[in-house]
Amino acid sequence: MIAAGRVTVNGKVVREFGTRVDPERDHVKVNGRHLKAVQPYAYLILNKPRNVISTLDDPGGRPTVKHLLPGVSVRVFPVGRLDFDSEGLMLLTNHGDLAQALLHPRYHVPKTYLIKVKGVLTDEELKSLGRGVELEDGVTSPATVKKVKKAAQNSWLEITIHEGRKHQVKRMLEAVGHPVLKLIRVRFGPLTLGDLAPGEYRYLMDREANALRDLVRAREARSARREARGYSADRDAHSHSPLASNLRARRRAS
Numbered sequence: 001m002i003a004a005g006r007v008t009v010n011g012k013v014v015r016e017f018g019t020r021v022d023p024e025r026d027h028v029k030v031n032g033r034h035l036k037a038v039q040p041y042a043y044l045i046l047n048k049p050r051n052v053i054s055t056l057d058d059p060g061g062r063p064t065v066k067h068l069l070p071g072v073s074v075r076v077f078p079v080g081r082l083d084f085d086s087e088g089l090m091l092l093t094n095h096g097d098l099a100q101a102l103l104h105p106r107y108h109v110p111k112t113y114l115i116k117v118k119g120v121l122t123d124e125e126l127k128s129l130g131r132g133v134e135l136e137d138g139v140t141s142p143a144t145v146k147k148v149k150k151a152a153q154n155s156w157l158e159i160t161i162h163e164g165r166k167h168q169v170k171r172m173l174e175a176v177g178h179p180v181l182k183l184i185r186v187r188f189g190p191l192t193l194g195d196l197a198p199g200e201y202r203y204l205m206d207r208e209a210n211a212l213r214d215l216v217r218a219r220e221a222r223s224a225r226r227e228a229r230g231y232s233a234d235r236d237a238h239s240h241s242p243l244a245s246n247l248r249a250r251r252r253a254s
């Protein structure tokens with residue numbers, strides 16, 4: 001291509017092999033078409049404090065998670081939401097396919113919340129949360145619920161759900177008569193909040209980003225096996241997942 005004079009840098013044809021360019025500043029064209037630099041994937045977790053909206057913009061002018069990412073020049077997007085008054089782990093990335101797969105309801109990515117609720121739950125109430133409770137949009141799927149500590153008036157619980165319905169945890173607790181007073185997401189799939197302070201963020205370590213990708217691959221493989229066995233419920237999840245089609249395309253190409 002270079003020898004044929006089809007490559008230009010800043011409007012000038014280059015004929016020298018090994019010509020160096022700065023992807024931030026130089027305009028490289030091949031056959032007259034602009035060549036975009038490949039943006040490396042960035043993954044980070046943020047400990048969202050209360051009273052911050054979990055989107056990048058808010059028409060109402062409330063503080064957003066974007067305000068908590070100083071120095072992050074890559075455009076990353078939140079993977080899922082936390083309520084304005086909820087706290088804890090939020091994953092942000094520019095890896096759109098991975099984000100979509102992690103949010104796909106059929107992949108059942110577990111999310112764990114530490115919650116303070118009003119009153120003290122009975123064993124029967126705990127069991128019913130675990131089995132599933134009736135909400136206006138249907139019965140919730142099985143959850144894992146543990147008592148963490150007990151105060152005289154309130155209880156602290158840890159609850160792990162595999163769905164991502166709007167205000168789900170609050171609605172589940174409301175359904176058993178114990179409104180949520182405080183909600184902190186402490187785990188999302190393989191990621192844990194650890195001792196990241198409220199309002200702070202950090203980039204994922206390679207092994208954490210790999211664990212996310214592995215989780216999605218494992219879910220896709222499970223979906224594919226189920227599909228092969230004729231579970232129509234997972235057919236949509238598998239064929240509609242952009243990460244799945246991307247991986248399939250890459251496998252075909254390699």
Ligand code: URA
Pocket residue numbers: 081082083084086166167168169170171183
């Ligand atoms: N469930 C809720 O009710 N709120 C959140 O922010 C997250 C899960």
